[in-house]
Amino acid sequence: MLRLYGKIFKTGVLTEIVHRPSRATLAHDASVEQAGEALKEIVDCRFRGSLAIRQVDAGSCNGCELEIHALNNVYYDVERYGVHFVASPRHADILMVTGPVSRHMQAALQRTYEATPNPKWVIAVGDCGVCGGEFGLSYASCGAVSNVIPVDLAIPGCPPTPLALLQGLLSLCGRF
Amino acid sequence: MSETSVEKPAGACPEIRDLMIGRVDRLEGLYAGFDRAGIEISPQAPSPLPPAEVIEIKSSDWGRAAAAGREQNWRWAGVWAEDRGYDLMVNACLENHGIYAILRTHLACDHTQLPSHAPHYWAADRPERHIQDLLGICFDGHPDPRRWTRHQAWDEGAYPLRKDFPAAGSPTDTSPPDRDYPFLKAQGASVYEIPVGPVHAGIIEPGHFRFQAIGETVLNLEERLGYVHKGIEKIAEGRDPTGLALLAGRVSGDSTVGHAWAACMAMERAAGLEIPARAAHIRALLAERERVINHLWDLGALCNDVGFAFGYYQFGRLREQWLRENQSHFGHRLLMDRIVPGGVSVDVTASAVQGMRKSIAALRSELDELLTILDANSSLEDRFLGTGILPTELASALGALGFVGRASGQTFDVRKDAPYAPYDRLRVRVPTETQGDVSSRFWVRYKELRIALRLLGELLDGLPDGEVVASWLLPHEGAEGFAAVEGWRGEILCFVRFGAHNVIRRYWTRDPSVVNWPALEKLVLGNIVPDFPVCNKSVNGSYSGHDL
Ligand code: SF4
Numbered sequence: 001m002l003r004l005y006g007k008i009f010k011t012g013v014l015t016e017i018v019h020r021p022s023r024a025t026l027a028h029d030a031s032v033e034q035a036g037e038a039l040k041e042i043v044d045c046r047f048r049g050s051l052a053i054r055q056v057d058a059g060s061c062n063g064c065e066l067e068i069h070a071l072n073n074v075y076y077d078v079e080r081y082g083v084h085f086v087a088s089p090r091h092a093d094i095l096m097v098t099g100p101v102s103r104h105m106q107a108a109l110q111r112t113y114e115a116t117p118n119p120k121w122v123i124a125v126g127d128c129g130v131c132g133g134e135f136g137l138s139y140a141s142c143g144a145v146s147n148v149i150p151v152d153l154a155i156p157g158c159p160p161t162p163l164a165l166l167q168g169l170l171s172l173c174g175r176f
Numbered sequence: 177m178s179e180t181s182v183e184k185p186a187g188a189c190p191e192i193r194d195l196m197i198g199r200v201d202r203l204e205g206l207y208a209g210f211d212r213a214g215i216e217i218s219p220q221a222p223s224p225l226p227p228a229e230v231i232e233i234k235s236s237d238w239g240r241a242a243a244a245g246r247e248q249n250w251r252w253a254g255v256w257a258e259d260r261g262y263d264l265m266v267n268a269c270l271e272n273h274g275i276y277a278i279l280r281t282h283l284a285c286d287h288t289q290l291p292s293h294a295p296h297y298w299a300a301d302r303p304e305r306h307i308q309d310l311l312g313i314c315f316d317g318h319p320d321p322r323r324w325t326r327h328q329a330w331d332e333g334a335y336p337l338r339k340d341f342p343a344a345g346s347p348t349d350t351s352p353p354d355r356d357y358p359f360l361k362a363q364g365a366s367v368y369e370i371p372v373g374p375v376h377a378g379i380i381e382p383g384h385f386r387f388q389a390i391g392e393t394v395l396n397l398e399e400r401l402g403y404v405h406k407g408i409e410k411i412a413e414g415r416d417p418t419g420l421a422l423l424a425g426r427v428s429g430d431s432t433v434g435h436a437w438a439a440c441m442a443m444e445r446a447a448g449l450e451i452p453a454r455a456a457h458i459r460a461l462l463a464e465r466e467r468v469i470n471h472l473w474d475l476g477a478l479c480n481d482v483g484f485a486f487g488y489y490q491f492g493r494l495r496e497q498w499l500r501e502n503q504s505h506f507g508h509r510l511l512m513d514r515i516v517p518g519g520v521s522v523d524v525t526a527s528a529v530q531g532m533r534k535s536i537a538a539l540r541s542e543l544d545e546l547l548t549i550l551d552a553n554s555s556l557e558d559r560f561l562g563t564g565i566l567p568t569e570l571a572s573a574l575g576a577l578g579f580v581g582r583a584s585g586q587t588f589d590v591r592k593d594a595p596y597a598p599y600d601r602l603r604v605r606v607p608t609e610t611q612g613d614v615s616s617r618f619w620v621r622y623k624e625l626r627i628a629l630r631l632l633g634e635l636l637d638g639l640p641d642g643e644v645v646a647s648w649l650l651p652h653e654g655a656e657g658f659a660a661v662e663g664w665r666g667e668i669l670c671f672v673r674f675g676a677h678n679v680i681r682r683y684w685t686r687d688p689s690v691v692n693w694p695a696l697e698k699l700v701l702g703n704i705v706p707d708f709p710v711c712n713k714s715v716n717g718s719y720s721g722h723d724l
Contacts (some may be wrong), residue, residue, distance in 0.1 A: 004486060004549050014493060055379045059404045061720045063429025063510055065379050066473075070499070073492040087377035102723075103329035103351040104403045105382055108374050110350070134426050139330050139345020140407035159429070161509060 015077040042173050043082035047093060051083045051173070054092035054116065058109045058148070059141060060099030064126040064159040068096065076162045083169065089116040094172075097149075100128045100135040101142040113149040121152040121172060125165065130154040202272050203229060209244040213237075220280075225658035225671075226445070227594065228269070228276035235281045238266070239291025239317060242300070245270045250277065251575040251588070252297035253691075254669050255304060256684035257311050259285070259339045264313060268293060268300075269669060274593030276660060283313065292318040299575050299691050310337040310409070325402045325723065327354035336410050343410050359398055362388035367395065370705065374403045381719035385708075392704040397697050405723040412683035417443050417517035417648060420672070420680050425512050428687055428721030430473075433459075433466040434663025435685060435721075436515040438670035441596065443517055446657030446672055447649045453640040455519030456597040461532075461635050462511050462520070464628045467664040468539070469498050471625040474716055478618055479550075481710040482559035490546055494539060501535055519645030529636050536629050536636075543626065560615035564711035566699040567612055576695050577688040578666025579624060580715055582608045583616035590662040599662075602634055612699070617714040650678055665689060665718065687721030 043051045055068055071078040072085070086092055089112045101109055113122070124145035127133035132143030145151050155168035203219075210217050215237040220230040233241050242252070250270040257266040264283040269276060283290060292315035293300035304315045305324035312335040329351045335341060362369045367390050374382035384400040412423055417440075424439030425432040437459055444451060472495040479487025499509040505528040506514055514522050550556060566576065571584030581588065589606040591599040607623035609616035653676040661668045666688030675681035696715045700708055 003545075003552065007490070007545060007549060008486065011490070011493065056375060057379075057381050057404070059406055060381070061426040061429040062381050062718065063426070063432070063512065065381065066429060066510065068379050070492075070496060073496050074489050075493070075496050085379060089375075099404070100406060102404050102406050103347060104327045104354070104405055105374065106351050107353040108382065108403070112375055134423055135406045135408070135411065138343050138407040138411050139336050139341070139347060140405050140410075142347075158426075158512065159510065161503075 014074045015080065016075055040081045047082070049082050051081075051094065052086045052092045053083065053094045053096050054086055054089045054112070055096045055098070056089075056109060056112050058097055058099045058105040058129075058145065059102030059135075060126065060128060064098035064129070067159045067162055068098070068125070068165060070162040071165055073162075076166060078166065078169075089113075092116050092120070094121045094123060095149075096123045096125055097145045097151075098125045098129050099145075100132045100137075101145055101148045103140050103142055106142055106148055109145075109148055122149055123153045123155060123168060123172060124151045125155050125168075126160060127156050127158045130156045133158060198273065199275050202275055203277065206245065206248050206250060206270075206272070206277060209248045210241060213240045213244045215241055215244065224656055225278060228278050228658045230278045230280055232280050235266075235283055235290055238268075238279070238281055239293065239296070241279055242268070242293040242296040245277075245279075246296045248272070252293060252299045253575065253667070254684075254686040255293065255300060255307060256671055256682075256686075257307050257313055257337075258673065258682045258684075259311065259337060261339055264288065264311065266290060266307075266313065267671070271588075274588075274590075274595075276594065276658070278658065288313045289316055290314070291316050294318045294320070297575075298573055298694065302694070303686075303690060309335075311335050312338065322358060325405055327357075327402055327405075328352045329405070336407060341410075343407065343413070354400075357400060359386045359400070360388070360396060362395070366390050383719050387705065387708075389705055392706065394700050394703055394705055394708070397700050397708075399693060399697055401693065401719060402723050404720050406720075408685075408724040409683055412680055415680050416678050417447075417680075420683060421516055422513060424670075424683075424685065425515070427685055427724065428689075428718040429510065430470050431466070431663045431665060431668070431687065431718065431721060432510055432512045433462045433515060434661055434665075434668045435670075435687070436513075437463060438659045438661040438663075438668045438685060439672065439683070440515055440517050441659035441661060442657040442670040442672040443651075443674075444657070445659060446655040446674055447651035448655075449518060449646060449649045451519050451597075451646055452643040453597070454523075454642045455644045455646070457635055457639050458520045458522070458524055458644060459515055460598050461524065461632065462506070462514055463661075463663075464632045464635065465498065465502060466511060467628045468625055468632070469495055469502075470664045471621045471628070472498065474621055474713065475618065475625075477713050478560075478614070478710060479556065481713050482556060484553065484556055487546075487550065487556075490542075494542055498535065498539070501531065505531065516645060518648050519643070521645070523644050524639065529639065532632065532636060536632055540626075540629055543622075547622070557615070559707070559710060560618055561613060563614040563707050564699045564703055564714060565611070565613045566695050568610060570698055571612065571695065574695055575691055577691050578664070579617055579620045580692045580695055581666065582606065582624075583620045584612035585610045588667070590660045590667050594660055596659075596661070598635065598638075601638070602631060604631070614710055614714040648678075663688065665716070666692070685724075687718055689717035689719075689722045693717045693722055 129145045137143040153172045218232045250272045253269040255268045268279045309326035370387040373384040382403040386398045388396040425436040427435040476488045476491030566584045568585040591604040651674040656673040659670045669686040671684040673682040
């Protein structure tokens, strides 16, 4: 046990100040950290301190999921902004959808969308979610998420980096 | 049987000669088995798919050939079929000690019955159903007539991999859910059923699990996959080599290096292209880095699944450091699109070599430290030991691959048994355990991670100079290539055939998950439902790589 605590102590706090994003990705000229603070403020007052995201893989190659997971690692620690991933769409404010929507997942995605209480927002993540990516439309794929459910924000990238995901989230919440 | 004798090599250096004699003996054993079963064979010489052997047989002998292969202890590795317009060509891949033998037969387009391999090889069950769904070939004697890859996205009786089926299909507005799939029913007092998915509770790929349980104990588990079927095999057709490499790198996001390497190797073999030595080295560097990153992730996730958050955060921290290093040295965190036909798209600078050497040493000492902590933690042991046991015999019967196979005593590793450059010059150690439980799979990963670090060191030491990509050679029409690569999950197989003008006519790839998914159904039996997540994670099958 002592070793374990020693290791924790030695590792220290790694969560970092996120670097200033380019103007293109964020409408305003504040650093992401400031935007993070702003987001936290919005989350605190509009979402009672917590913004809940339900992630849905509707046909991705799993690359996008890996980077979404990374948002929870000690470097990004998205929970510090009051943002967390939940297990049920019924608990969610935001659906974060990846992949071209496979036809086999079409109904499941629609049902997940319907199960999410209003008001709700949908973020399409990754080139696949945004436009169908490398897979496009086919007998087995519906392509972009917006072909199946309404989308409020698109975060392109293959996969988008955790930083891009974070910036996307901030820009969506900054709208309200 | 007269035309089947194989000449023994002479004059080669002793080690290679031993290997080749072993190869000849094993193949002769297989041929003799076929002979005893009264199967007429014609081995193709020279093989159109080197280093694999291709053996033509009659379609009526298809089932008995599998029986003979089983008898000779050949592992069943995969099956694929191809609509050539005038006939359907079916291939099945058997493997023994690194020798790949591909059985090949032909069917008329309107006569689509073929004896099944599934009664002889458990692993053939789902792949044959996949072919039935996509190509309309019926496997006689198959124990399970249910659909597999086909849910409701396309019409019954329409087969997407037939050439006359357009890639766009003729989809309806909404594909109905597959609600009538005949799952096994639970009956009896106190037996209940738990349906899970396709949308799972975490950040994870979709699939459906149907449990029958009594109390907390799992009586039966049935997997229903195919939810992320995107039509990869079909949309590959018509692409050029660069386009195929992009697609192959997205078969499974965590195995982008493995799948892209397999596809490029198959295409290069079809085109008769030798890649530069430096390119091969860099490919291996990328592949071993992919292994390291995924093993770190899995070790962390396994800790997380049993509530040991310390492990989750520590391994996640190390993984993130390596991801960032990928970004700075190779320009992509997950290493997508770094492998291209003919070589690689990135070179390694001297400073990157220095940087990687440092991070290898740093990770080693971190792992040493973590090992002591993990080892001393009885709560981990309590959840891992004896959970989700896959017995050695079952793993061997299934042909389980990668860390799943190795944790149950299977020693096969393409890098060691059928080495390709640059592994043919390296000594690849393959760690095994025999207990077959979650703990074994955890420790096999840990050991593979250490071995990958050693290999990375050797690869950096021996990095040759020269070009990193060779210019592409136009393959002739009909040229075909086969490749086997050891991805981080295990053996990845790939077959490619070119049409005219550098265009892909058929792309088939087999992720190790295809073989390992059924193992999960077995190893979870008798365990408690709450241990399912950790059992599942310890196998960590790819959904996307399976569903294609
Ligand atoms: S955007 Fe890229 S990483 Fe994300 S699912 Fe599509 S192919 Fe995979």
